[in-house]
Amino acid sequence: MQNLKFYQRVLQLLREDQAFAIAYLVRAVGSTPRAPGAKMIVYPDGRSEFTIGGGAVEARVSEEAQLVAGAARVLVRRYALSQLAMHCGGTMRFFCEGFSTEAGTRELPFYQELLRRLEENRPFIARYAFDPQAPQALQKQLLGRGEELAKLERSGRQTGWTLEQDGRELYLELLGRPARLLIFGAGHVGEALGKLAAISGAFRVEIADDRPEYANRERLPFAAAIYQVERDYLGPLPQPDPCTYVAIITRCHQTDQQVLRQLLQRDPDWPYTGMIGSRAKRLKLFGELEAEGIPAARLARVHSPMGLPLGGKEPGEIAVSILAELVQLRGATGR
DSSP states (O other): OOHHHHHHHHHHHTTTOEEEEEEEEEEEEESSOTTTEEEEEOOSSSSSESSSSSSHHHHHHHHHHHTTTTTTOOEEEEEEEETTTTTTEEEEEEEEEEOOOHHHHHHHHHHHHHHHHHTTTEEEEEEEEEOOTTOOOOEEEEEESSSHHHHHHTTOSSSSEOOTTTOEEEEEEEEOOOOEEEEEESSHHHHHHHHHHHHTTSSSEEESOOTTTSSTTTTOOOOOOEOOOOOGGOOOOOOOOOTTEEEEEEEEHHHHHHHHHHHHOOOSSSSEEEOOOHHHHHHHHHHHHHHOOOOOOHHEEEESSSOOOOOSSSSSHHHHHHHHHHHHHHHHHOO
């Protein structure tokens, strides 16, 4: 969602013939306030929109971006945060691309197409190739299915940065596929988790339930998709993809087990599967599924109990603990 808003704003500025610059965070090593993929808009007078981390590093990047705001130039910078008196201690690499008031004619087709692809919600790559010694030589492409997209998806990361043998720098950003949270169970905890996840902006929330009185738009206005499945989850279920986080929170142990049974019929290629419940529940249900032929290696990847051990027992408190674990894992994998 954030990328959609960002590029809608970029397109608006180009149509209004405004001068500005875009600062892209392309690499982060160690402890840093934002992950690669963060970006912001900077104007010649120093005003900015969106954020690449705040604090001293954002102030410094904003100063640098002003140097190219209003000109068709690219500037590359690397900062050690300790040298900016930031206690994070990591390093961050940026490139800033400037746009003049006459940039619209040249740049509009690229960003119109980028926005169109974003709205289709299908994965694609924005590819930027540039030579730090040639500040006007930025090459931009939008790539659909291909080896670069497949490689980035397999890596579990949203971005890629490499230094080519010819000295050029190459930055790839996977766009068009936001992280998806697929919740099985629209009861008290499922509803609370979905609502919190939607508010956070970290996930596209989808919820499945076998009860029509629960799986409906009136109860779940925040959900991007709602699935009413067959009774006891015995029929076909919505399936995870490589950008899906799965939370199993149905009304009882039997339906939790049925959902897990179905999902683990194939080797999980998604980053997270969690099932609510105690360790005793995990041992019993996992033992039964392994006896049915579900490989132990697949069961071992399931988070159960799920959520960080924050101690709360109310539905909202449980939802906070689960979302905290999901955000923690998403940050660790880059997905």
